[in-house]
Amino acid sequence: MWLEIKKFSIVIAGAFLTALGMNLFLIPANVYSSGFTGIAQLLSKVLTDYTPIHISIGFLLLLLNIPVAILGWKKVGKSFTIYSFISVVLSSLFLEIIPVKEMSHDILLNAVFGGVIIAIGVGFTLKWGASTGGLDIIAMVLSRMKDRPIGPYMLALNSVIILTAGFLYGWEKALYTLVFLYTSTRVIDTIHTRHSKLTAFIITKKADEMKKAIHAKLVRGITMIPGKGAFSNETRDIMMIVITRYELFDLERVIKEVDPNAFTNIIQTTGVYGFFRRD
Numbered sequence: 001m002w003l004e005i006k007k008f009s010i011v012i013a014g015a016f017l018t019a020l021g022m023n024l025f026l027i028p029a030n031v032y033s034s035g036f037t038g039i040a041q042l043l044s045k046v047l048t049d050y051t052p053i054h055i056s057i058g059f060l061l062l063l064l065n066i067p068v069a070i071l072g073w074k075k076v077g078k079s080f081t082i083y084s085f086i087s088v089v090l091s092s093l094f095l096e097i098i099p100v101k102e103m104s105h106d107i108l109l110n111a112v113f114g115g116v117i118i119a120i121g122v123g124f125t126l127k128w129g130a131s132t133g134g135l136d137i138i139a140m141v142l143s144r145m146k147d148r149p150i151g152p153y154m155l156a157l158n159s160v161i162i163l164t165a166g167f168l169y170g171w172e173k174a175l176y177t178l179v180f181l182y183t184s185t186r187v188i189d190t191i192h193t194r195h196s197k198l199t200a201f202i203i204t205k206k207a208d209e210m211k212k213a214i215h216a217k218l219v220r221g222i223t224m225i226p227g228k229g230a231f232s233n234e235t236r237d238i239m240m241i242v243i244t245r246y247e248l249f250d251l252e253r254v255i256k257e258v259d260p261n262a263f264t265n266i267i268q269t270t271g272v273y274g275f276f277r278r279d
Contacts, residue, residue: 210254
């Protein structure tokens with residue numbers, strides 16, 4: 001119960017920081033964010049500039065994420081999707097509440113500080129097993145369908161935002177959007193992990209219980225390897241599982257609940273060949 005309260009508090013703080021970075025830095029400077037936040041930002045500006053219709057960024061962000069939340073519920077996982085959608089709802093709310101105010105006239109400072117603030121919110125949200133929704137969930141679904149890394153999908157989807165912004169509002173804005181993306185990515189990598197896929201080696205005496213608990217939480221295959229302690233000569237089961245960085249929180253939680261004494265080694269995975277899921 002305490003863990004859920006703490007996780008919910010992190011999601012609230014992450015949503016607040018995202019809205020803060022948007023309304024104080026990116027929006028006043030016309031620098032575009034990544035993901036669905038950037039799409040909502042771009043759509044709102046296009047509608048305001050080219051039509052008599054004005055729809056707020058917060059409302060558009062919520063609207064865009066509703067079908068994605070349904071997709072995530074079916075394809076990714078209930079817990080991850082619920083917290084991700086809560087993050088989206090809170091971000092939309094804070095975008096409406098926090099006033100848009102220009103903190104600096106320097107567009108570079110806006111891009112950098114906006115990127116840092118938003119990335120702190122996103123990084124800790126990811127670290128606690130949720131996301132800011134939108135493109136994260138779409139990229140995860142596409143990754144699972146094709147058994148390919150999430151990174152290229154995120155890059156391709158964000159490239160559409162950058163190219164559209166550059167075509168409509170000048171390539172200088174698009175270049176500053178790249179500055180924002182680079183800054184935010186580096187900060188997220190520092191807080192969470194830069195690797196899209198990770199391999200966990202779990203040494204435990206409760207292999208059967210651990211296997212059932214992991215399969216109940218994650219859609220991943222597990223390879224069982226027999227092992228023996230060099231000092232104790234006791235036999236152990238070594239479980240190897242490859243996961244995405246979005247699933248690290250859930251895996252850590254399962255391990256602590258089933259066997260707090262288990263030894264776990266998490267290492268980066270540079271490539272995966274073959275099916276990356278459990279049918």
